[in-house]
Amino acid sequence: GENVEQHPSTLSVQEGDSAVIKCTYSDSASNYFPWYKQELGKGPQLIIDIRSNVGEKKDQRIAVTLNKTAKHFSLHITETQPEDSAVYFCAASNSWGKLQFGAGTQVVVTP
């Protein structure tokens, strides 16, 4: 089955700097790659996703890139703000809703 690895497990950045989280996946049939943000005590919430026929997608300060050949995808957050502090999860799926998650990255944005 699918295996998703996520790095780093923790990331501390200064406010205004950029944050990058990287994930690799094993199943070449995976075609959907969402990123979720989880705040303390809440459920994960989708922040951006990308499909296998697209190499890059951007939404304001957030962007995701996908390299199908290397089987890796990354989340980029620019101009980080304190409210970006949370746990971020990448996921991969070959059947849309059924997701295989990475272990998560705790992002801390310090003023």
Place this chain on the structure above:
Amino acid sequence: NAGVTQTPKFQVLKTGQSMTLQCAQDMNHNSMYWYRQDPGMGLRLIYYSASEGTTDKGEVPNGYNVSRLNKREFSLRLESAAPSQTSVYFCASSGQGASDPEAFFGQGTRLTVV
């Protein structure tokens, strides 16, 4: 529009007790899922239901059963709770196929088995 609603939010069980976690969605989604979240391990799929009337095992189904009661509701049952089932449980729902893949999650049920 509440999205995905889970009950209860917190629960403490003694080893060997049983309980049912309830989940309901109001987005008319076909697919529903139960995940568990443990520190350092992300979310792991327990069971899912691709459509009303069907259920399938996920990555970690042992010790659990599910019921897709109707299109809105998907329950998770622990027949004989064990300390290893201490976790945070999330229910999620999504549409079907490429046109509606986004999974929406509930707020979670924090379960402790002592």
